[in-house]
Amino acid sequence: MASSRDHVPRRAPTAHDVAALAGVSQSAVSRCFTPGASISEETRQRVQAAAEQLGYRPNLIARSLIKRRSTIVGVVIPGLQNPFYAAMLEALSADLATAGYRILLFNAPARDTPDPVLDEMLNYRVDALILVSSSLSSGLADECQKIGLPVVQLNRTTERSTVSSVVGDNRGGAEALARFLLACEHERFAFIAGLETSSTGKAREAAFLGTLGAAGKPVARGVANYVFEEAEAVARQMLGGAEPPDAIFCASDHMAIAALGVARTEFGLAVGRDISIVGFDDIQMAAWPQISLTTFRQPVRAMSSRAVAIIEAQLQGTRTGLSEVVPGDLVIRGSTRMPSHGVVDLGYERVWRPS
Amino acid sequence: MASSRDHVPRRAPTAHDVAALAGVSQSAVSRCFTPGASISEETRQRVQAAAEQLGYRPNLIARSLIKRRSTIVGVVIPGLQNPFYAAMLEALSADLATAGYRILLFNAPARDTPDPVLDEMLNYRVDALILVSSSLSSGLADECQKIGLPVVQLNRTTERSTVSSVVGDNRGGAEALARFLLACEHERFAFIAGLETSSTGKAREAAFLGTLGAAGKPVARGVANYVFEEAEAVARQMLGGAEPPDAIFCASDHMAIAALGVARTEFGLAVGRDISIVGFDDIQMAAWPQISLTTFRQPVRAMSSRAVAIIEAQLQGTRTGLSEVVPGDLVIRGSTRMPSHGVVDLGYERVWRPS
DNA sequence: TTGAAAGCGCTAACAA
DNA sequence: TTGTTAGCGCTTTCAA
Numbered sequence: 001m002a003s004s005r006d007h008v009p010r011r012a013p014t015a016h017d018v019a020a021l022a023g024v025s026q027s028a029v030s031r032c033f034t035p036g037a038s039i040s041e042e043t044r045q046r047v048q049a050a051a052e053q054l055g056y057r058p059n060l061i062a063r064s065l066i067k068r069r070s071t072i073v074g075v076v077i078p079g080l081q082n083p084f085y086a087a088m089l090e091a092l093s094a095d096l097a098t099a100g101y102r103i104l105l106f107n108a109p110a111r112d113t114p115d116p117v118l119d120e121m122l123n124y125r126v127d128a129l130i131l132v133s134s135s136l137s138s139g140l141a142d143e144c145q146k147i148g149l150p151v152v153q154l155n156r157t158t159e160r161s162t163v164s165s166v167v168g169d170n171r172g173g174a175e176a177l178a179r180f181l182l183a184c185e186h187e188r189f190a191f192i193a194g195l196e197t198s199s200t201g202k203a204r205e206a207a208f209l210g211t212l213g214a215a216g217k218p219v220a221r222g223v224a225n226y227v228f229e230e231a232e233a234v235a236r237q238m239l240g241g242a243e244p245p246d247a248i249f250c251a252s253d254h255m256a257i258a259a260l261g262v263a264r265t266e267f268g269l270a271v272g273r274d275i276s277i278v279g280f281d282d283i284q285m286a287a288w289p290q291i292s293l294t295t296f297r298q299p300v301r302a303m304s305s306r307a308v309a310i311i312e313a314q315l316q317g318t319r320t321g322l323s324e325v326v327p328g329d330l331v332i333r334g335s336t337r338m339p340s341h342g343v344v345d346l347g348y349e350r351v352w353r354p355s
Numbered sequence: 356m357a358s359s360r361d362h363v364p365r366r367a368p369t370a371h372d373v374a375a376l377a378g379v380s381q382s383a384v385s386r387c388f389t390p391g392a393s394i395s396e397e398t399r400q401r402v403q404a405a406a407e408q409l410g411y412r413p414n415l416i417a418r419s420l421i422k423r424r425s426t427i428v429g430v431v432i433p434g435l436q437n438p439f440y441a442a443m444l445e446a447l448s449a450d451l452a453t454a455g456y457r458i459l460l461f462n463a464p465a466r467d468t469p470d471p472v473l474d475e476m477l478n479y480r481v482d483a484l485i486l487v488s489s490s491l492s493s494g495l496a497d498e499c500q501k502i503g504l505p506v507v508q509l510n511r512t513t514e515r516s517t518v519s520s521v522v523g524d525n526r527g528g529a530e531a532l533a534r535f536l537l538a539c540e541h542e543r544f545a546f547i548a549g550l551e552t553s554s555t556g557k558a559r560e561a562a563f564l565g566t567l568g569a570a571g572k573p574v575a576r577g578v579a580n581y582v583f584e585e586a587e588a589v590a591r592q593m594l595g596g597a598e599p600p601d602a603i604f605c606a607s608d609h610m611a612i613a614a615l616g617v618a619r620t621e622f623g624l625a626v627g628r629d630i631s632i633v634g635f636d637d638i639q640m641a642a643w644p645q646i647s648l649t650t651f652r653q654p655v656r657a658m659s660s661r662a663v664a665i666i667e668a669q670l671q672g673t674r675t676g677l678s679e680v681v682p683g684d685l686v687i688r689g690s691t692r693m694p695s696h697g698v699v700d701l702g703y704e705r706v707w708r709p710s
Numbered sequence: 711t712t713g714a715a716a717g718c719g720c721t722a723a724c725a726a
Numbered sequence: 727t728t729g730t731t732a733g734c735g736c737t738t739t740c741a742a
Contacts, residue, residue, distance in 0.1 A: 068366070261645055369718095385721060416718090417720040
């Protein structure tokens with residue numbers, strides 16, 4: 001049997017312990033670990049040696065308590081199974097790290113106001129909150145504003161003046177897709193919606209229907225809640241119907257890929273000829289050769305860095321309730337016909353930019 | 356100009372403020388927010404009312420300091436662009452939330468010992484550390500053990516006795532894939548490796564080469580560092596060579612899908628007849644009809660929950676350095692030929708279980 | 711440059 | 727059941 005002494009969990013050494021060993025005051029130890037502090041080279045050496053010997057590491061929890069800054073940002077984000085969110089989290093992680101922040105993560109299915117969760121985050125005294133595809137209740141929004149906590153919604157708009165938001169160009173993108181499909185000379189249109197409650201989804205739908213309506217085209221509609229399997233089911237039902245659509249716009253790439261699979265493998269359709277299918281986001285997989293999905297890009301990196309920039313601005317000054325729209329491109333791939341005008345070849349990809 | 360008074364960020368109310376308003380002691384307020392504490396119904400009401408009025412929320416930072424428990428677990432995880440890691444993070448998030456923990460996230464490219472990062476996490480006094488596909492330096496491992504901090508490596512093995520680990524069945528899986536490809540009567544084998552330094556990758560490669568070697572089959576080899584584009588390049592080069600392989604094992608699904616795309620779209624191969632391509636992980640996309648990749652499954656949910664269970668066990672007792680292998684299945688899809696024996700149809704999927 | 715002392719907001723004995 | 731009293735580990739005046 002191994003010596004049980006090996007397993008005794010000692011408490012971590014404190015600045016006090018280091019001070020005692022180095023023969024200095026505890027505040028000297030603190031100064032040694034504070035960048036701009038006034039401390040002699042000799043003391044610093046002594047302290048550093050003692051700290052090393054003991055394996056001392058400054059307790060950031062204690063520091064946060066005193067400084068009233070945790071350098072932690074709370075990030076609330078839904079379904080990482082959707083590559084769009086995974087990419088967004090990766091971007092946020094990089095941008096926040098650069099700005100000197102850590103992420104306290106909460107990953108949960110998209111809901112409108114995950115209040116109990118947010119309560120938790122606020123109790124941890126995060127320095128700011130980033131809500132991806134979800135929004136704040138008015139009570140919580142007021143509270144955040146009262147204590148000066150920056151909040152930015154990513155991929156959701158809000159009418160609350162105290163909450164900032166960053167979104168892709170939902171209106172412009174959906175309108176472009178509608179015009180693009182018209183340019184491809186399609187006749188029977190369909191839209192597969194995500195969540196009924198999503199401001200983002202509603203904006204895309206309104207712009208798509210509006211543009212098509214102005215051209216005198218009706219649009220069939222289904223709802224798939226941003227769920228892959230539900231999108232398959234909706235597509236299956238649409239394509240199996242009496243007057244199947246020859247152009248489908250799915251509110252996200254993830255759903256569009258589901259529809260694509262159904263059209264190709266279950267209905268044997270030549271996607272890009274018989275039928276065009278488009279999505280929204282431009283996730284990584286949209287560019288895979290087996291997928292090759294035409295879609296409107298939401299520039300994840302740009303959206304993330306704008307969100308972080310807004311937080312930093314809000315943490316400095318007093319400006320609040322900023323709202324930004326990040327523009328994107330309509331990327332043309334193999335899942336659609338090629339229109340006769342507006343196609344611009346950038347070399348590594350084709351985009352649609354009608355005059 | 357709006358009244359500047361609107362923007363004054365007041366400090367958040369403390370238990371002290373609540374106590375003053377409610378006319379009780381500060382400790383009464385504390386008790387009111389401590390589940391099992393002894394407090395009269397009347398006081399609790401008064402405190403609750405005051406707390407509500409002020410918008411009080413207990414400061415968990417202060418609580419952590421005193422309790423020496425943060426209820427935060429540090430998670431270090433690489434490339435969320437790889438759906439395997441995104442799924443793993445989602446699973447960890449769910450399991451840790453159930454166990455009452457929050458996640459302090461660090462997302463960075465896979466390296467062996469991201470020490471500066473880990474330093475940070477330890478300074479935040481996380482209650483435990485989960486390292487996905489990366490490992491601890493011996494110095495840090497010792498330190499963690501000294502202060503009784505549970506560490507578990509997920510998807511990496513270790514020889515350090517103080518660090519626990521949870522991995523999929525890398526040996527068994529790679530061996531099964533080798534035997535499977537032999538049963539499919541392939542002749543010219545190739546292996547596309549991930550990172551040369553990954554214990555997981557090495558185990559897969561050794562088992563694959565070993566099994567094939569025992570059958571007298573040589574194996575061509577390339578390295579793609581788990582990067583999609585690199586895998587495409589390696590596949591392109593292999594398939595364009597003099598004696599192209601008719602069976603390729605990629606160390607991850609992500610790379611296998613890259614190879615699949617090249618084989619299908621660039622070389623016009625009938626994958627599943629001319630050539631078989633297999634991966635490892637069974638990510639969501641492997642089941643997409645356009646992909647349909649035969650692969651060995653790493654059960655993400657099971658791995659995550661084992662990791663969390665180990666942490667909880669380690670937090671309770673003294674057991675340390677546990678090491679678990681979570682079994683998986685070889686899932687047969689369209690990217691391979693169908694062997695003449697061992698195929699078991701489960702209804703929703705086919706797996707390979709030779710007698 | 712240094713140390714002493716007073717907290718940051720809370721929990722946990724200990725008395726009352 | 728309550729209030730009083732020490733701290734948790736650190737930063738930050740303030741004197742020395």
